[in-house]
Structure formats: C-alpha cells, structure tokens
Amino acid sequence: MCFKFLIFITLLSVGALVIYLMLEAERPQAQKIIDYQPHLVTRVYDKNASQITEISWEKRLYTPLYKIPKRLISAFLAAEDKHFYKHPGIDILGLLRAVIDNTLRSAWRNRPSGASTITQQVVKNIIVGNARSFKRKISEALTAILIENHLNKDEILEIYLNEIYLGAKSYGVLAAAQTYFNKTLNELTIEECAYLAALPKAPSSYDPMRHKAKALDRRNWVISRMYEDGYITKQELIAAKSTDLITVKNNEENLYDYFSEQVRRDLLEQFGEQGVYGEGLSVHTTQDPELQALTESVLHDGLLKLDRKRGFRGPITHLELEENNIPVTQEEWDKSDLRDTLIMLLEQSTYKKWPLAIILKILPTYNVVGLSNGRIMKLSSYGNWGENAETSNTELIHLSIGDIVFVEPIENDRVTLQQVPELTGGIVIMHPDTGAVLAVAGGFDAKSTQFNAATQALRQPGSCFKPFVYMAGLEKGYKGDTIIDDKEVNIYLGPGLGYYKPQNISKVSYGPTPMRIGLEKSRNQMTVHLAQMVGMQAVGEMAKRFGLYDKVYKDFSLSLGAGETTLLKLTAGYAMIANGGKKVTPHFISTVKDKNNTQIYQHEQGLLPVYQADQLITEYDHSNKPSVFDNRTEIVTQSASREMISFLRGAVLRGTAIRLVPLCEKRKIDFCAKTGTTNECKDAWIIGFTQNLGSENLVIGVFIGHPQPQSMGEYATGSKIALPFMHDLLKKIPTT
Template identity: 40%
Template sequence: MRGKEILKWLFVLGFIGGISGVLLLGGVFAYFSTQVPDFRSLADYRPSLITKVYSSNGEILGEYARERRVYLPITDIPQDLINAFLAAEDTSFYEHHGYDMKGILRAALVNVFTDRKQGASTITQQVAKTFLLSNERTYKRKIKELILARRIEDAFSKNEILELYLNQIYLGNGAYGVGAAALAYFGKSVDELTVGERAMLAGLPKAPSSYNPVYRPAVARQRRDIVVRRMETEGFITKEQADEAVASDLVLRLTPMANGEKAPFFAEHVRRELLDRYGENALYEGGLATLTTLDMELQRHAEKAVQTGLRSYDRRHGWRGPVGRLTALTLDWQNRIKDEAEKYRHLQDFAVPAAVLEVSDAAATIGLENGTRAQIPLAGMTWARKYIDATTMGDRVRKASDVLQAGDIVFVQRMDKNEGFEKVPDREKKYSLEQLPAVQGALVAIDVATGAVKAMVGGFDSSSDFNRAVQAKRQVGSAFKPFVYAAALEQGYTPASIILDAPVVLRSGDLDDAWKPQNYSAKVYGPSTMRLGLEKSRNLMTIRLAQDIGIRKIIDFASRFGFDRADMHPNLATALGASSLSLLDLTAGYRVFANGGVYSKPYLIERIQDATGQVIWQHHPVCSSCTGLDATPTQSPPSAEEEGERLVTPEIAYQMTDMLRGVVLRGTGMRARAVGRPVGGKTGTTNDYIDAWFEGYSPTLATGVWVGFDQPQPMGNSETGSRAALPIWVEFMQNALKNRPKADFTIPEGVTFARIDAVTGKPPTANTTQTLLEVFIKGTEPTTGSLATGRVLGKRGSDGNTEEPANLLSQGIY
C-alpha cells in the first residue's frame, strides 16, 4: 500500500504541477499578448526599394537606396528557389501554424544537454522578428515572437508570408531579399540561378557574415553543400542534381550597385533634381524609375573628346613630374602599384599607374599592376619637356633619363590606344608616358528640337563632384558676342550694316582710368560689315555696336535667353563677354538660334515612375513634331516654359545662324569645318587666356565646350577658344553626327538672299572685286547696283557649307 500511496501522490502532484504549468504558461502568453506590436501593419508593407536612373536607351546610370532590394511578387520567385529556403530554414513550413513545437523541444534539449546552440525559428517567426521585433536574445522577445507568429498565420496565407520573408531577409553583401542577392552575387535574375547558387543563397539567412562567399568562400561552400543535401533529403532535387551541385565550383559574378560610373556628372545632377523634387525618403526608399534624356553613345563620345582635348593641352605645356616615389624598389613596387591602380580604376581607359624600374638612354622599363614588365621607348616621352610655367618649358628631351629615374611612379598607356605612335614597331606591347591633366574642361550637348540634354561632361574625371558644366560660372569672352549682334538685328541692323573698326577710348572721369579695348590682333580695320565683325570677333566693332544699341537693351535682350540678369553688369565690357555664365545656360542660349528663335529650358528627365510603375511625372516635348511618351496622367501639368517661348523671329534666328556659319567658314572657328556638316559657332577667349570656349550647333545638336583651371589662372599664350576648346567640339560633333542623315538649316519664308559687295556691304558695282551672297529679312535687302565681275564669295558646296577661294581665307578681306 505504501508504494501505491506514493505513486498516487506523485500522480496528483504531477497533475497539479502540469495544470499549474499550463495555467502559468497561459498567463504568461496572455500577459505578453497585450504587449506585442500590431501585426496588421504587415498588410501595408512598403519595402525600401532602389531608385534607378536610366539613360534614354535603358542603361542604368545610377542606383540610390538605403537597402539594396529588388521586390518580387511570390509569383515571380521560382518554386525551386523557395524550396531551397524551405530546406535550409523551415522544412515543415506548410504543416505548422506559426511555430514548430517539435523543433522547439528538440532545440531546448540540445541547448540544455550540449555545448551547441540550436535555433528553432520558423520562417513565420523570422518574419515576426524581422518586421515587428528587435534582435535582443531574451525569453520575452521569444514569447512575443511565438504569439505574433500564430497571429500572422491566422491573418496571412503561406504565400503571403513567403513573399514578405523572401523580399525582406538580409543575405549579406548589402543585399536584401532574393532578387537583390541574385544580382549582387551572381549578376543574374532569380529564374537564372543554378541548384548550387540557389542553395548558397538559402544558406545565408542563418549567418550572412559567417557564410559570406566573398570573404569566406570555403565556409560558404560547406554551408551550400549542407543545404544541397537537405534539398535532396526533402525530395526537392534528385541525387544526380545534388551530386552535380556539390561538385561544382562556387563561382561569383559580383555586381555592385551602379553608383554613377557611367555619366557621373549627369547622374549626379539627376539625383539632386530627384532629391529636390521628392525628398530623401522617396529617393532612397521609394523605388523610383527615372528615364533620362542621356544618349549613352553620345556620352561616350563626349567623355573621350574631353579627355583627348585636355590631354593635348596638357602635353603642350610639359611634364610636371612623377606622381610618387618608391621607397623600397625591389620589395614593394607591385603592392604599391596595385594600390595606385585601385585608386585610379575609373581612369584605366585613359592611363594606368606603373613603377619605373630601370632607365637607359633609349627607354624606361616599367612594372605594371599584373606584375609584368614593359617599356616606354623614347618616342613615348619626347613630349615631356619640363613644365616651368604656363608659357615656359625646359629643354628638349633627348634621352629617357632626362625625364624619368628608377623609383618613379607614373601614369602610362599602351601606344596602340593613342594616336601619334602608328610608326612605332610593336606599339601594342609598348607604352607612352602620360600624366593626369591639371586643367579642366566641360561639354554639354542639347537636342535642338526638344531641349533634351543628350550628353554632359563636368570635368576630366569623376574624382570631384563639382560639375563644371552646370555649377561653374565663368567669363564667356567673345562667345557672348552673338547675343549682341542678335540684339542689333532686332534693332534693324542687317549683316551688311557697316560698323567702324577704329580705336575706342572710354573714360570714367580720370584719364589714367581710361579703358582702351583692342582687337585680338591689336590692329584696326576701318569700316567693315557687321558679319565680318562677328566672323573675325572684332572687339572694337562690338563695342561701337553696343554703344549704339545701349548696354541695358543688350542685357534685357540676353536675359530672355535664360541668362541671369545679375550676372550681366551694365557696362560695355559685358558686350565683350565679361559676364560669367554656366556652360549649360550658354549652350541653351545658342540652341535658340538653331531652333528658329524658340527657347525652352534644357531638361534631363523624360519620365519618373513610382514603384508600382505609375507615371508620376513626365516631361512634355516642346515641338509638335516630336514623338513623345504615352499620354499618361502626370503629377504636374506642363509649365509655360515647357511649351517653348519665342525669343526672336525665325528670320533673325536664321540670320544669326548664317553669320555663325560664316565664323566657321572664314573666321575664328575655321577648324570646325572639319565636321563636314553645316554648322555654326563662335569661339570665346577671356583676358590672359584664362577661359576658352566654343559654342556651336548643327541643325539637330547644340554643343558647348569650356576649358580652364578650377582656380582661374592663365592657360598660356595662344590658348584661345579656337585652340583649347574647339578641337574637343570638333571631335565630339564628328562622332555625334557620323550616323545621322545630313541636313541643312531650314530657311524661313521671311528671308531672302542678295549679292552684295563683301567689303562695303552695298550692292555690287563695276569696281567690286569680291561679292557675298548675304541673307536679309525681306524688304531690307539692297535693290540697286550691278553684278560684280570679281571673285564671288558664297557659293554653296556639296556638304552644305560655303566654299571660299583658299587664298582669300588669309587676306582678311571679305
């Protein structure tokens, strides 16, 4: 009896204890159930998504996000990938109701009786923890997690839970969700992954850092293989598939987010515009898709042209020396060059760093990043006379040791990648000495018809965020003169009007302060046509013209072109380009002449869509013939400026175009004839050769180029717009127009052509030796006189440009 009594009491005590435990556990759960967050917020889940900026042809220019995530509906995630995560994280997912009691008990026993720590969180519990709880490792948090998991299972379907999980989970390498991870590690979409790749991703949630294949490939492979075998055990894959996956190498194709390597200045300008328009949260979390105006083919041509032009300027002024020195030549040159190469990786198409190992009279031996050695022959460094100042260089280079010595760290480029070394034997195996230009430059290209910015270069490279095409305001020099001449046309002048080219003295009350402007040649030429004054960029004629019109009227006129009135001071120096303008604004002003007198603000963004694909903003083309985007309701209606504003008549715009074509044919812009298309343009050079400009356009593309130092300083004698900026413009326009149909400027109905004496601007007489076919607004052309018997200027060539007798181009008489 005594034994039975004991058993009876043990049973009673056990029963009471069990009931008490259940009641206690129920009380605990009831207590914490009032303290858990509202799980219903999951129904309004709005993940942080990547904002992407695209070129006009769909290339990604930039990606901006706090978390790298590509949101995928569950229907877009392959079942094979889902199965991999189920095998790794929750094999009973479809059977349990939020938590796996068997798994919890098993994990508890392991944790109590062994030194190992084992978790038992289901995918639903992980969703609860990730979205609604903290990462603290306490029993309170675990109880809340179980409560929330049960409630989530009651409210959401299994597929909805999986969709939340697979898009939110952190998988290392900056990737959130399976869509971003597939891109980050393998450069693939989720439906392109192999069995092994799916297993590797599925093995990451447990410990993304510990199993990161980038930094711990061996451990990551072991974890991958464990997941593969679990997939086999669960029947998700066959043994053959598992064996093949385990035998495969772990091959990564790391794909970082696009951070503006393509068109960095353009992409950054768009980013700032999005930030101003929508704010930080929308930019870095909203998943906006922004289609821009950028033409990547033109952008590449623009970047190449700017780098080539700045390199040419830099070489004209000599060698500034190595960028560094080695301290232990035989020991660390490879590591040092690897470090330098990583620093300048974005410039590898221009030049790469190298260590000078040996120097003879005929060549220098260099060491490259990959450990190989190569040579810089003397022919690759003859340009490198010592830089002394902007106007002075050292003696001619006669041997390699005049330039280099062992231990120098320099920049080099393979000879076959640059022009000028075609006659060097085996040039594909040899290198030329390079240096990164100290001078800077910028280029902007705008579609004439729409105002869309098609290319933008804000500097030699992206090492600085300062966008010289937009943020810099520099004196424009003679590139401003077309606006003075256009104002004169509006006041009734014609291209044939005579203006006196003679000395001008402007006094401010003190004779010592008298301003005596001069022509670039320091000569005077007497009475000349207004056309000739623009073609030859005559300062004295421009001053007299501005005196007659009035500088305030000129400022009023120029401000209509989008120039800030505050940048134009009411003195005659403004007529010669003393005002400071941005390259983008000046190019947009020139575009007006090409566009028949109509102005619209240049723009970079065509369309913005939210994360659902809804168009929330759209630019409206300004020309009726333009093919635009679909007529989708937008956030903002088109503004008045987007409709385009007529600034001058089509007739005046065409007269200016014809005069600017004359600048190319006979004046300071003659190098632009190399484009081989109808183009007009104007050079600009400021005092002491501090700034060099060329602004010009074809019937379809308006392009501006600026060259100068960030801290204004002389660039050297003769570094004019024609020499420093125009070659960049020519190289770009040649490539930009190469595959476009040839077209001439449209002649408006309100103009007519009349032959005049090229010197007097009057109708030809029997004594006329040179004539010119001039453009007039109907009713203003000469009506008397007889045809001359001398040379005729103005015959149209097959390329649309005017052909002139070669010997006349150097006489200064037109």
C-alpha cells in the same frame, strides 16, 4: 485545495496579462511588417528605351512569390526553417534549446546560437536588427507571433525572399540571382538555388571569390538538407554536389556617368529622396546612346591629348628604396611589400583605371617597373610629351628609382606612362527645337568625381556671349552692314573706379567696320561700342531672355562675357538662335512613371503634331510630315534669328572658327559657331550648331579650363584649345 487552485488561476491570469501587455508593446513594430512596402529600384532609360542605370540605396529587385520557382523556395525552407508552414512564428523547442545553450555558455553578447524561424528573420531584418541580447530575442519572438496572426505564410515568405540580404549589396533572391549568376530565377539550377539559400547565415563568409571552399561546403550542406526533406531525388543530389560553384564577377562599381548623375539630381529635386531611392520609378530620358558614347570619348581622349602637349608634370610621389633590396624580378616582386604599398596608394587615389607603378631599375632605353596589379614590366625612357606630342616619341622622361607614376599596359611586357589631366571641361549636345539634352560629359572621368563641369561649373563665357550683344542690336533695327567704328574704348566707370578700356586681341583698331564683321572676327572694341549704342539694359535683358542669367546685369564688362553662366545654359541659348528664336528649356528627362506604370511626369513639349499630341515631330517620317502646333514662346523675331545664324556661319567661314571649314566641306555640314576666351586665358569655349541636317540638327557646346579658374597659359584661346574638341565631334556625328 481551493486555495492552491486560486493561486494557480491568479498566476495564470497574471502570466496571461503579462504576455498580453508584452504582445501589445510589440504591436507597433509588427504593424511595420504588416504594412511592409519594399524600397524599389528606380530604372533610368535612354531615348531608345534601353536601360542606362539603376538608382537605389541597395540592389533590390522585388518579385511576387508566385514567380519564385519551387526549387528555390525549397532550398531556403530546407536551409533556414523546415517547419515554416507548421509553427506559429517561433520554433518553441528550438528556442528553448537556444536559450538554455546561450545562458549556460554566457554567449548572449558574443556568438549566441540561433533557432530563428523565417518569420523571426523577417522581424530581425526589418525592425529589431542584429543586436545580440536576450531582450532582442524576446522582442523578435513576440513580434513574430503577432505577424503570424495578421499575415498568412505565403505573404511572410514573399517578404522574406525579397528582403533577405545575400551579400554583394544584393537584397532579395532576384537581385542575388543576377549578381552571382547573371540569371533569372527560372534559369537557376538546383546547386545555384542551394548556394543562394546558403548565404543568409553569413554572406561575406561564403563569398564565392574569397572563400570558395567554405561556400562549396555550405552549398552542399543545403543540397543534402533538400534531399533529406524530400525536395530532390538521389540522382539530383549527386549531380548537384558534383557540380563546381561558378559565379560571375560581382560588379559593384558606380554605374553613373555624367548624364545619369544629372538625371539623378533632377529626380531628387522633383520627387525627393524617398521617391527616387524607394519608389521604383521608371525614368525615360533624352539621352542618345551613340552621341553619349562619342561625347565621353572625345572629351576623355581630347583632355589626354591636350595634357600630353603640356608636358609630363613629374611622379605622383616618391619612395626611398634600399639600394641592395630592390625587387627587380617577378619572383622578387611577388614577395615584396611594395606591391601592397602601391595598392594602398591606388585605393586612396580618386582615379583608379590605370595601375600604379614604381621605378625599380633604370636602363638606357627603358625602366623596370613594378605594378600594383602584380606584374614586373618595362616602361620606355622616351615618350610622346610636349608640343610635338602627336608627331614625336623622342622626349626623354626623367624618372628616378622610387618614383611612383600611373602607367597603362600596351603590350605583353610593356607599359606607357600616363598622368591624370590637370585640365577639365564639358561637352553638351542638344536638340535645338526641343532643348532635349542628347549627351553630356562633364570631366575626364565620372568615376573620379561627380562634379559636372558642363552643368555645375559657373564660368565666364568670354566671346561666346557676344552673339547676344549683337542680337540686341538686331532687335533695335541694326543690320549686318551697319557701320560701327572699331576704335579704342574709354568708358568712365565712376568716382574711384577709373576707366574701362578693353582692346582687341590683336591690339589693333580697325576703324569703321560692318557690324557682322565685328562678330565674325570677335572684335572686342566694336562689341563694347555696340553695347553702348543699344544700352546695357537691352543687352542684360536679352541675356536673361535667352536663359543665360536669372537677372539683368548692366556692367559693360558683361558685353565681353564677364558674367558667369554654365555650359548647359549657354548651349541652350545658342539652341534658341538656331531654332528661329523660340524658347526651349534644356532637359534630361522626358517622362517618369511610378511602380504601377502610371505616368507622373512629362516634360512640357513645345512642338506637337496636330494629329497625335503626345509625340515629338522629330519621331515622324519626314516624307509624311504632319502639320505642327508650335506653342513655344518667341523670344526674338525669326528675321533677327536668321541674321544671327548668318553672322555665326561667317564666324566659321571667315572668322575665329575657320579651321573647321575643311572638315565641314568634306562632310557637307552647314555649321555656325563662335569661339570664346576669357581674361588671362582661364577658360576656352566654342558653341555651334548644324543647319542642314533637318530633324537631326544639333547644338554643341564645348568648355575647357582648370577645375578652379586659373590661366591655361598664353594663347590658350578658344580656337586653339576648345576648337579641336569640336573638330573631333563633327568628324564623327551622324549626318544622315
């Protein structure tokens, strides 16, 4: 008897030791949950404190348990773990039933049955994952027991309700409530709470758009469980079950525009990936929402208009169709596989805003087309393409049966032909006194490509660089009436390198001419001669001082804009001319606060009111304007800056930007600007600034070119290609 008792005690001790060792092995995993810190969404706001976008690995919004309504908690307890507040982390009887059932069915690697408690689901979601194995189940159970010994039930439930994946990229009940119902948690009805509680088992299987019947069945099952467990009354049961499942449309589209994408890049550089995607930062930016919308619209519509002038380039691709098996009616199209082909091609396309269409039948005045959106529609045989695109709609468009093109619906049964522009470009709008970027657009469509031509494209600025050559002359003591001989250039470059011989665009030499005319008329020969007179060292240092380049270049071709820079840097350079020669740094972010609302970053401000040093002067009423402390670095004298402003005003009144004069006179805008064109007309530019709008003065930069530098064609100059974009902006910018 004693011997048997000794064996029993030994086995019991060994078993306890094994369990202890197994628990200790799981302790590091349990500690991850005990020390749990959720990944929080970083929110980005414009200058008016309205949210622009969110930055996160997934859509996750954290809320403490005391803010979660009891009916929503009840729904999850009824659906997932009715004994949550009674068990030690595992449901022992349920677990034994599941082990026996899975073993008998050999289901461990196929579809094992569950019995996971909420605590076990927390372990699975955060640590062990969804691997289907007996070992994973044991690890999950042991870790759950450890967690229950360190966290109370409410702490575990709070983690669960914020961590659980509920489909549509939404983690946690708060994110899911917004995604499916566009509601706060307190606004959720019983049936809506029940639907959210139905999702953890299989979110995709209960998607309300694709599997509504299954979703309703599962929701109603949860409602029944809520009634059985005493959470709702009989009347509430009947009312909730009889209510239809109505959800809002899930929007999983990339919400970034060019501005917020640049903010994201700047944040990553400053705070790293974990800080940006996981720490719940509040980021206040410099974006002016009205100017941002205007900038995007002008660039998008302007590129379309410019592309139409350059003509239709032909279909995207072509499919050979069987002549006797072409679906030309709506009924035939509904049964055709061609629509699936178009949908597949559209999914592969970088641009998705327009539907694809295939030509099915050609008639004298229109073509019958089948669309990827399921419609049979009419496409006119004529369109507004070519040089007269803005005034004529009579150009015949040559298409064949089987051609696939982009179209845009315009009437009930009609579409118009579209094509993605082959040119791209950028627009930057900046505050001259601070360098704050108020708006930026970097291409035709931010959803198609996040490459930002305004901030990332390194291009030659052409004649837009010339003001910095003339600024070097002003600093050396030259004046606007200083005479420079506009004669042929013939600079020896060294053995084997030949001669540098740039000409004026007119191919004419104009002889001795006042210096300011050289800039107003964009004379290449005068500019190079001036660079010789002041020295390329002085020109290179001036360009570096204005932030265009990081080092000093001494090649004479630099004087005509051969050195590569970005539109953002060039616009900032003009801002420093406009503000009287004071150094500013272009920036998108004003302040950053952490999840505890503590400010962890503020852009260094150059203009500060004396009596309140944490706000910009432009935020004050100018009728009671405070005195200002200006700690900006002076990079050129105010007199030199004023002289250059006069030169650039002349470039509008009498020079290459003269086509802006009627609009500026009509809107009473004092505008100074310079156009630019690179060799072979690869890129077209115009940079300018207002001078009579007080605190609302703006610096605006426009660049147009191919994604990769190549000629846009003869006479594709800054005044012809880029200036119309500036015209459209000046037509709509606020002037009061």
